Amino acid sequence: KQEVTQIPAALSVPEGENLVLNCSFTDSAIYNLQWFRQDPGKGLTSLLLIQSSQREQTSGRLNASLDKSSGRSTLYIAASQPGDSATYLCAITTSGTYKYIFGTGTRLKVLA
Amino acid sequence: DAGITQSPRHKVTETGTPVTLRCHQTENHRYMYWYRQDPGHGLRLIHYSYGVKDTDKGEVSDGYSVSRSKTEDFLLTLESATSSQTSVYFCAISEGRDTQYFGPGTRLTVL
Numbered sequence: 001k002q003e004v005t006q007i008p009a010a011l012s013v014p015e016g017e018n019l020v021l022n023c024s025f026t027d028s029a030i031y032n033l034q035w036f037r038q039d040p041g042k043g044l045t046s047l048l049l050i051q052s053s054q055r056e057q058t059s060g061r062l063n064a065s066l067d068k069s070s071g072r073s074t075l076y077i078a079a080s081q082p083g084d085s086a087t088y089l090c091a092i093t094t095s096g097t098y099k100y101i102f103g104t105g106t107r108l109k110v111l112a
Numbered sequence: 113d114a115g116i117t118q119s120p121r122h123k124v125t126e127t128g129t130p131v132t133l134r135c136h137q138t139e140n141h142r143y144m145y146w147y148r149q150d151p152g153h154g155l156r157l158i159h160y161s162y163g164v165k166d167t168d169k170g171e172v173s174d175g176y177s178v179s180r181s182k183t184e185d186f187l188l189t190l191e192s193a194t195s196s197q198t199s200v201y202f203c204a205i206s207e208g209r210d211t212q213y214f215g216p217g218t219r220l221t222v223l
């Protein structure tokens with residue numbers, strides 16, 4: 001059974017720091033991996049989607065990488081800002097299904 | 113933002129009563145999903161739909177049913193609500209295994 005893990009569950013960093021969020025999955029036969037942001041009391045907003053054939057995707061200060069063989073993805077946030085404070089979740093889909101499996105998220109707080 | 117609305121946004125009900133949550137989209141996406149989000153469990157899939165009248169179960173489908181009679185509407189029904197179904201419910205849409213877009217959520221409290 002595919003499982004998705006995100007460690008740490010919570011993280012506090014000072015403003016300006018570069019940081020890395022981790023996502024691990026147990027079965028490397030994924031179709032794609034998606035990173036989301038969730039603000040308190042809100043729905044999820046898609047940040048980046050990486051297809052299984054890709055190694056990374058970039059959007060502004062965000063860079064997501066994918067290593068299928070090791071079952072890992074990282075979300076790199078450059079020059080963090082207080083506005084980046086949110087919960088970040090990753091989700092995977094596998095071939096043959098349209099179901100998404102989510103990690104439990106990392107709650108990020110960027111201190112001014 | 114993708115055009116997804118959920119109604120109601122908040123609901124308080126009593127154990128044993130039926131409850132229906134509605135998800136409405138204006139994007140004409142084929143796939144629609146219902147999730148629940150609980151502390152310590154993250155998002156868990158309840159049911160999803162891959163077309164009008166085509167639905168399938170997720171990992172936590174017991175006690176829930178769904179219906180999709182039109183492309184734009186996906187209904188989630190709790191036939192007899194229980195306190196364990198107190199949660200925040202999210203609807204999402206996608207085109208295939210593509211980017212998922214989420215609604216604003218419905219906070220349901222079962223007393």
